[in-house]
Amino acid sequence: xxxxxxxxxxxxxxxxxxxxxxxxxxxxxxxxxxxxxxxxxxxxxxxxxxxxxxxxxxxxxxxxxxxxxxxxxxxxxxxxxxxxxxxxxxxxxxxxxxxxxxxxxxxxxxxxxxxxxxxxxxxxxxxxxxxxxxxxxxxxxxxxxxxxxxxxxxxxxxxxxxxxxxxxxxxxxxxxxxxxxxxxxx
Amino acid sequence: xxxxxxxxxxxxxxxxxxxxxxxxxxxxxxxxxxxxxxxxxxxxxxxxxxxxxxxxxxxxxxxxxxxxxxxxxxxxxxxxxxxxxxxxxxxxxxxxxxxxxxxxxxxxxxxxxxxxxxxxxxxxxxxxxxxxxxxxxxxxxxxxxxxxxxxxxxxxxxxxxxxxxxxxxxxxxxxxxxxxxxxxxx
DNA sequence: CCCTCCATACCAACCGGTCTGTTTTTAAAT
DNA sequence: ATTTAAAAACAGACCGGTTGGTATGGAGGG
Numbered sequence: 074x075x076x077x078x079x080x081x082x083x084x085x086x087x088x089x090x091x092x093x094x095x096x097x098x099x100x101x102x103x104x105x106x107x108x109x110x111x112x113x114x115x116x117x118x119x120x121x122x123x124x125x126x127x128x129x130x131x132x133x134x135x136x137x138x139x140x141x142x143x144x145x146x147x148x149x150x151x152x153x154x155x156x157x158x159x160x161x162x163x164x165x166x167x168x169x170x171x172x173x174x175x176x177x178x179x180x181x182x183x184x185x186x187x188x189x190x191x192x193x194x195x196x197x198x199x200x201x202x203x204x205x206x207x208x209x210x211x212x213x214x215x216x217x218x219x220x221x222x223x224x225x226x227x228x229x230x231x232x233x234x235x236x237x238x239x240x241x242x243x244x245x246x247x248x249x250x251x252x253x254x255x256x257x258x259x
Numbered sequence: 260x261x262x263x264x265x266x267x268x269x270x271x272x273x274x275x276x277x278x279x280x281x282x283x284x285x286x287x288x289x290x291x292x293x294x295x296x297x298x299x300x301x302x303x304x305x306x307x308x309x310x311x312x313x314x315x316x317x318x319x320x321x322x323x324x325x326x327x328x329x330x331x332x333x334x335x336x337x338x339x340x341x342x343x344x345x346x347x348x349x350x351x352x353x354x355x356x357x358x359x360x361x362x363x364x365x366x367x368x369x370x371x372x373x374x375x376x377x378x379x380x381x382x383x384x385x386x387x388x389x390x391x392x393x394x395x396x397x398x399x400x401x402x403x404x405x406x407x408x409x410x411x412x413x414x415x416x417x418x419x420x421x422x423x424x425x426x427x428x429x430x431x432x433x434x435x436x437x438x439x440x441x442x443x444x445x
Numbered sequence: 446c447c448c449t450c451c452a453t454a455c456c457a458a459c460c461g462g463t464c465t466g467t468t469t470t471t472a473a474a475t
Numbered sequence: 476a477t478t479t480a481a482a483a484a485c486a487g488a489c490c491g492g493t494t495g496g497t498a499t500g501g502a503g504g505g
Binding site: 446447448449450451452453454455456457458459460461462463464465466467468469470471472473474475 | 476477478479480481482483484485486487488489490491492493494495496497498499500501502503504505
Binding site: 262293294295297298300301426 | 481483485486487488
């Protein structure tokens with residue numbers, strides 16, 4: 074794997090763990106075993122450019138992974154539960170959730186950097202669209218689809234936040250149980 | 260108002276806007292028009308002690324405010340919609356939501372400082388309990404109450420995050436429309 | 446020879462925090 | 476009521492360390 078991709082991968086993980094401001098350049102350099110010159114060769118505009126590259130990479134990883142899940146399950150409900158189950162397994166194993174959430178980035182940088190905010194916006198939109206497509210396939214109306222997909226995006230994101238706060242995967246488990254009720258209520 | 264309370268108020272707002280690491284001590288000092296000596300007189304353990312004081316203050320403000328709303332409305336549904344409406348008004352006016360969310364703090368500091376994480380946990384628990392009490396009063400069963408109140412906490416928190424990301428209050432509006440469906444599905 | 450890639454020394458700015466000294470307030474003693 | 480001592484509150488210089496970022500130079504392959 075080439076250096077640039079390795080930097081992005083490692084930095085992505087670090088940013089997700091500790092937030093943008095929580096990670097220093099030196100920490101990234103050490104984790105990647107590279108020098109400052111190398112980093113600034115691949116990312117001439119510095120840390121923020123790296124962050125945006127990480128967000129794009131993360132966005133693609135999430136999208137492809139979710140699409141794979143949503144292809145392999147017959148209904149929105151089944152796919153969603155499988156996806157949440159994966160998040161739970163990952164949390165119980167690693168004590169954190171990488172490769173899905175970027176709330177920390179948004180809340181830190183959303184008001185400071187438009188490019189960063191846009192990248193996060195794009196990711197949320199993609200996620201919600203995956204829900205929407207499956208809901209449409211399930212036969213829901215356009216309006217209902219918009220409502221449910223947004224509710225799913227928001228509640229799962231919120232549940233992840235609650236898991237990190239409460240140091241347990243219970244919130245995600247509970248959401249996974251509640252979402253079917255929402256789907257059946259339409 | 261005494262100096263210490265003023266520091267807490269101003270710092271709380273700054274922390275919510277820019278996150279913990281995004282605000283420097285000097286910025287706080289300038290905003291409060293005080294000196295470093297004064298700050299360290301009131302908070303001998305420095306920045307983190309100040310943050311925790313802010314979280315406690317915020318927790319109390321949220322709790323009392325929500326309890327007031329939930330007393331003045333007959334049902335969970337009405338109270339929740341009124342509360343979300345307030346959030347929307349505030350967002351459309353100020354472009355941000357202060358006095359409710361602390362996701363930024365959790366995602367930055369949750370894994371670094373146990374006291375901070377505990378303070379945030381306490382706040383989430385309090386919020387959820389306000390929902391729960393009203394739901395019980397509405398006649399929901401204990402189990403159902405736990406599910407719904409968690410769903411409400413998570414989805415509203417997530418919706419706030421989406422509002423900040425997308426720079427529109429639409430997500431909160433949508434959640435406000437969807438939540439009644441959830442309540443009626445039990 | 447040039448261009449990609451990397452390494453390192455260096456920089457000003459800022460970080461949170463400490464220290465010392467001064468002002469202001471409080472309260473007890475006369 | 477006045478004096479006085481102690482304590483609370485505040486001001487600002489100073490500190491080591493770190494931050495993100497730059498400039499320069501070298502290695503290596505086409």
